Amino acid sequence: MYLTMDKKERSIIRIPELLAPAGTFDKLRTAIHYGADAVYLGGSGLSLRAKAGNFDRDGMARAVAYAHGHGVRVYVTVNVFAHNCDLAGLDDYLLELREIGVDGLIIADPGVLDRARKLVPELPIHLSTQANVTNAAAAAFWQEQGVVRLNLARELSLAEITEVRQAVTADLEIFVHGALCISYSGRCMLSNYMTGRDANKGHCAHPCRYSYTLTEEKRPGQYFPVEEDERGTYIFNSKDLCLLRRLPELIAAGVDSIKIEGRMKSLFYVGGVVRVYRAALDYLAGLPSADWEDPAAIRLPEKFMLELAATGTRGASENFFDEPPGPQNMLYGSSRAPVRVEPVAVVLSVTDCLLVEARNPLEIGDEIAYLDRSIEPQQVVVRGMVDEQGQEQVRANPGNRICLQTDPSVRGAAVHGMLRRTVGKN
Ligand code: SF4
Structure with missing residues (x-):
């Protein structure tokens, strides 16, 4: 959707795509009901979020038919960091996705990208956040590799996003809401070490949300509490990302798609968050063009944040948007925020x-x-x-x-x- 700023067409504001998680068919229908323009989902292999439900061939064909029937695009995650053994079956899977008629592939691994470009060149390739694009040169590199959309790393400020925007023509996709990793978007071995479950293959056990104690090496078995309060301390537990208030600046920066995290979250979470972001985008689309002369001054009515907080899980953080996060962006006292x-x-x-x-x-x-x-x-x-x-x-x-x-x-x-x-x- 385009909004012309003034009669001289000095600038153009474009309302971005709202991209929602669809861990199951029910969640896909809910996301579409509440106004998603596009959904992303995983197939039975090669997709992070191994426990997200995921779609077999028939399930994905049904999901794509349903979404397309409602004018909604479907992007499929093929974003594991593949080991050699993961490549067996990759070609068949890519051909299957083309046959089903998906609208894009979300890829992180250069080898998988190379196979997709050669085998199914008509399928648009979106770079997964797992590839951690943090600068304009990296963005330009991936664009040269045939990527048409870049999901930028969550660790960027608005100024950095704007610089990347000026450097590439590829679509830019930004995570605006959902869980954050204490590490660079999933590049984390905590789960591998502690539980043997590989976060980079979609099996993360979320040990960053566990409660930790301190031990001294000569006193094995003695656990010293590390206490922020009486419940303990969750030293790695970051608050959830929420850029709802910053949507006007993201829109003015020329972002093409805003993405909601949470293929493993509940149907009510998905519906509730999509609903608020849809309503916010619609509200912003209805503002007079003069308001867009100063996007940072645009304020969404507080009821939008209140509605979003009602679905919240770990509080709200704007992460790196203005400056690197500090203690205020962590949830030290509990693993989750109270449910309202x-x-x-x-x-x-x-x-x-x-x-x-x-x-x-x-x-x-x-x-x-x-x-x-x-x-x-x-x-x-x-x-x-x-x-x-x-x-x-x-x-x-x-x-x-x-x-x-x-x-x-x-x-x-x-x-x-x-x-x-x-x-x-x-
Ligand atoms: S343990 Fe936490 S920080 Fe590490 S990958 Fe899993 S969710 Fe991310």
């Missing part, structure tokens, strides 16, 4: 009854909220529940399918819409 909301149901169909599947216990009188594409949740009260046999119920348990009656009625309810309940203080 919980999912209660997902809409299955909307006819004369609002058929939902409960995800947590639901009772008559509960105050819940329906999340549509706007930033304002619809607050309603549960007034009635009827099961699929037509029996009235006073309570639904997780997995139960019920016709839900609310006061007021949910406006504009749609399949894949989510309902939630507040459990903590705002």
Whole structure:
């Protein structure tokens, strides 16, 4: 989407693609429902996030058909750091992806890139964040290798992103939200050493989130607590990335795609985060062109951050955006931030009854909220529940399918819409 800044067309602002994780088919549908322009997912091999669910051949064909039917692009991660043994089957897999009709390959390894260029040259290649592009020369190098989109390292400032933008014509993709590594985006051996699970093959056990103690070499078995507070200290535990407030500057810098991390996160997380970023991009697209003369001065209404915080897991960090992160970007006292909301149901169909599947216990009188594409949740009260046999119920348990009656009625309810309940203080 393009916005012309003024009648002289002095400059052009372009709203970037919203790129969402799709660890499963359900999450893909949810991401699309809440407004993703593109999704990324993994096949059964050669993809980081080995436990993300991932798609076999038929599953991926179904996912691509569904996404394309909704005008949404699908990029497939082929971004392991491949060892020789990983290359067996690579050619067949690349040909399969072309046959399925995916819209791009996300690659980190130069060998995999070389095979893809030779075998399936018509498939656009996106450079994975695992390749750690941190400067304009590296960006230009990868562009010369045939890469059409660069996912820049998460360790860059806005000034550095802008410099890279000026150096290359390739699309730039930036992670704006989700978990951060204490190391350079996944280039970390902590999981390998501690659990034998290789982070660079998608098996990370996330030991950076563990709670640590101190031992002295002559006192084996004696553990000295390292305490930030009574719960201990999570010395490697970084807060989650959140660049929602900085979207205007990213847009003005000429970023082509903003990416949300989290193929292993829950359906409610994916839907909740995509919803907020979609609403934010739509809000920014509606601003008068004069506002874009000073993008850093554009402020999103605070309700956007409040909505996003409701889905949060480890607090919010802008990471390297202005300057290198410090202690304020770490979550030392716990592995996760307190949860303020919980999912209660997902809409299955909307006819004369609002058929939902409960995800947590639901009772008559509960105050819940329906999340549509706007930033304002619809607050309603549960007034009635009827099961699929037509029996009235006073309570639904997780997995139960019920016709839900609310006061007021949910406006504009749609399949894949989510309902939630507040459990903590705002
Ligand atoms: S252990 Fe933590 S820092 Fe290392 S790769 Fe896994 S998530 Fe990243």
